[in-house]
Amino acid sequence: MLLVRALAALALLGVGLAGGLAAVLVHAWWWGLVLGLAAGALTTLALPAGGWRLAFVVGWFGAIVYAVLPRAEGDYLLPGSTAGYTVLGGSFLLLLVALATSPRPGTAARGRQCRGSDDPGVSPG
Structure with a gap:
């Protein structure tokens, strides 16, 4: 069971990486910007809170961090534009x-x- 959860977390990390990279690659067009951010936001909200959501977002954010690093040519995948x-x-x-x-x-x-029944915050049945 632990192996299945670890594989699922790795898969969500990969999906987050792919989604973040796709959002970076199409963000120059208005429809790509809207589609990329909407896909990331809806996926984040659709995943249950906790490890699954965090694995996806860490992958997404990892792709964004990679995109803001300067490339060998001296430019960036994610430019300083709006x-x-x-x-x-x-x-x-x-x-x-x-x-x-x-x-x-x-x-x-x-x-x-x-x-337990001795918990004062829990009303009996």
């Missing part, structure tokens, strides 16, 4: 959403411990 800054800002927003919706460490274990 469209480029929009892709960069949208990617930061996706990362912020993924981090903000991730569960805090220990909340799952704490939730299992607090489900």
Whole structure:
């Protein structure tokens, strides 16, 4: 079961990388900018909060980080234009959403411990 989850997380990382790179490659056209950011945002929101969402967004953001690094020719895949800054800002927003919706460490274990009948926050049946 752990192997399946690890493979799924790696697959989501790869899908995020591919999606982020595709968004960078078509962001110069208005329809590509809208389509790229909408695809990233909808995929992020469709994935459950936590590890799956974070794996996708880390892949997406990794592609964006790669695109802002200078190439050998001295130029960038993601230029300093309005469209480029929009892709960069949208990617930061996706990362912020993924981090903000991730569960805090220990909340799952704490939730299992607090489900007893002696918990004052839980009303009896």
